[in-house]
Amino acid sequence: MGLPRRLLLLLLLATTCVPASQGLQCMQCESNQSCLVEECALGQDLCRTTVLREWQDDRELEVVTRGCAHSEKTNRTMSYRMGSMIISLTETVCATNLCNRPRPGARGRAFPQGRYLECASCTSLDQSCERGREQSLQCRYPTEHCIEVVTLQSTERSLKDEDYTRGCGSLPGCPGTAGFHSNQTFHFLKCCNYTHCNGGPVLGNRSYTVRGCATASWCQGSHVADSFPTHLNVSVSCCHGSGCNSPTGGAPRPGPAQLSLIASLLLTLGLWGVLLWT
Secondary structure (H helix, E strand, O other): OOHHHHHHHHHHHHHHHOOOOOOOEEEEEOOOOOOEEEEOOOOOOEEEEEEEEEEEOOEEEEEEEEEEEOOOOOOEEEEEEEOOEEEEEEEEEEOOOOOOOOOOOOOOOOOOOOOOOEEEEEEOOOOOOOOOOOEEEEOOOOOOEEEEEEEEEOOOOOOOOEEEEEEEEEOOOOOEEEEEEEOOEEEEEEEEOOOOOOOOOOOOOOOOEEEOOOOHHHHOHHHHHHHOOOOOEEEOOOOOOOOOOOOOOOOOOOOOOEEEEEOOOOOOOOEEOOOEEO
């Protein structure tokens, strides 16, 4: 057997013996339970650590979950007041094997005293937004903005169809406005960056306009009708071409009490029931 042929056989043998490349490995655990090593699925190129904290007087509760995340994820935070309690959610992502492993002795960051932006805070969970009982909340990080989140559920409810959360946050779309659709829920997000800029009375029957990219199914009226209550006036307008959904591009203007979703679906959020866990 000639030398070139032997080299070729050795090369083929070496190639067949090389194991298939593995995906990213992350720690996976739920609600402070023991963690296991998880191999991430295709498209999940990040490891995440999600932390829920509740502060009330001198007591603190912390719940941590870990796992894989999609590549579009970013670090994000959100916090708000509910009565005498402060609720905070933080999610961080990283891109190397087991980078989200627990670190012994690591403690959560306490709330600052007068260092960063100060925002108005309330929540529909205790009706404080609807009753005008806003409190002041000191943001935890220099990158956070004052936020207002309006959540519209697709289920019929007798009292109202909008839930409100106001507080601090660092989220995709900030500063500015953005809209997010998740299953049967639509979230409208508004961010601003000066003291108590998210305060003021809660206004019902408002008009929300969201512009962005959409799948073909969202341009069909029947799909929108299945996603939102019949008593919400939802208008969708789709077009083709770069920048065709510009405010000056001739799209129909929404009237009073009209929720206008102009080709929404801007981003996919993955943190929380209002904006962070989706």
